[in-house]
Amino acid sequence: MSDCIFCRIRDGEIPSDKVYEDDLVLAFRDINPQAPVHILVIPKKHVARLADLKECDQEVAGRIQLVIGEIARQEGIAEDGFRVVVNNGVRANQTVFHLHYHVLGGRDFSWPPG
Ligand code: DGP
Secondary structure (H helix, E strand, C coil), rough: CCCHHHHHHHCCCCCCCCEEEECCCCEECCCCCCEEEEEEEEECCCCCCCCCHHHHHHHHHHHHHHHHHHHHHHHHHCCCCEEECCCCCHHHHHCCCCEEEEEEEEECCCCCCC
8 A cells, every 4th residue: 555645545545526537647626725726636647746757757747737727617717817836845845745736726816925
């Protein structure tokens, strides 16, 4: 059994509220939402951090960008605007070391981020 929470969600060992799944990508609602819409989009393959993506990961990296747009349309946040966040590494507050894209929407966001 993997000790990665998101691998366990991928494998159905931990329940999640899935919003999208294909052969390469999985998306589910964040357990601790920071906005009315807060979805995590992950590669099914275990990649710890964004900076660990390799040449051979181009297909999944590209697919994730498209999936994010599809999810935003599905959730009704595409037109008003939404934010995509990747926390890469400890200094950026990454707490789960399986690459994930936060998709946040349904409220206003400020800049710069904290
Ligand atoms: P980050 O700080 O970028 O590593 O964000 C990790 C996110 O993962 C955080 O917003 C909470 C979420 N999370 C952690 N454990 C679980 C879980 O078991 N299920 C779900 N759905 N989300 C989780």
